[in-house]
Amino acid sequence: MLKIAVPNKGSLAETAAQMLEEAGYRGRRDSKELISVDARNEVEFFYLRPRDIATYVGSGALDVGITGRDLLLDSGSPAQEVKGLGFARSTLRFAGLAGRFGSAADLAGARVASSFTLLVEQNLAEVGVEAELVHLDGAVESAVRLGVADAVADVVETGATLRAQGLEIFGEPILASEAVLISSGRDVPGLSTLKRRLDGVIVARDYVLVDYDIQRSHLDAAIAVASGFESATVSPLRDAEWAAVRVMVRRDETNSIMDALADVGARAIIVTRIHAARI
Ligand SMILES: Nc1ncnc2c1ncn2[C@@H]1O[C@H](COP(=O)(O)OP(=O)(O)OP(=O)(O)O)[C@@H](O)[C@H]1O
Ligand SMILES: O=P(O)(O)OC[C@H]1O[C@H](OP(=O)(O)OP(=O)(O)O)[C@H](O)[C@@H]1O
């Protein structure tokens, strides 16, 4: 059985569990369960703290897992990133009181609080800066106000949490992170199926189908707006001057593409969600 580590709480947990369900696996029914078996798919799920998942997978105790790229790299575990899963996107950034620091070089001799001390140490070593690291578990943005650090290195999505504490980002990003599928590096039965299924889930989440009718004389202009994943499906209509077109487009581009299609003469533009996909 393929042994899969899944985040049991925090911002990764819900979407990770949802993606596995959408991929056809049956996860736990009760949030108190730590292990659950999906006999039909021959997989066993282990619900663990996101920060510990790379340790379990890297040791070979479990075959694969879902965690954050930042957590994987900060763990120092030999587990390998298999693929990005496109959610929990964030960056690890330095921040300090407005105007206090201009770049990482200004951190020499300063106290830097973070939950990602290994990543920060490596980053500072690369730029040749020696600073004192203060390891904190979370709510790192409070460290400056409370006087335990001069600067922080923390996860930033919108930046709202930093701003609320009067902090400002400085320097280059330390890391761009997202949820990732990781593996122990062994090629185990069921892994390629899991990968393929997750690819399908990502496509179904990120793309929609757009159908429209267009006069053949405007077809090239419309295809130039959206050419499809491989190539657009073009079907004849009863009126030989018209064609029906179907393309996959990125969900976040849907409205701008619909506008551009309408501008080149497309009519009856219809957008449909994709339930499942194998690409
Ligand atoms: N606001 C956010 N936006 C996007 N990704 C985030 C955000 N906060 C945390 N992450 C990502 O989620 C992962 C951290 O998950 P984890 O469950 O350990 O922390 P958490 O969601 O902050 O929960 P906790 O309450 O235990 O701190 C990391 O990969 C991190 O980059
Ligand atoms: O840039 P923003 O959109 O504000 O999001 C970033 C914040 O979200 C997470 O915090 P969380 O709420 O998980 O608390 P934590 O610090 O205790 O982990 C992260 O640690 C940042 O603090």
Ligand SMILES: [Mg+2]
């Ligand atoms: Mg957090």
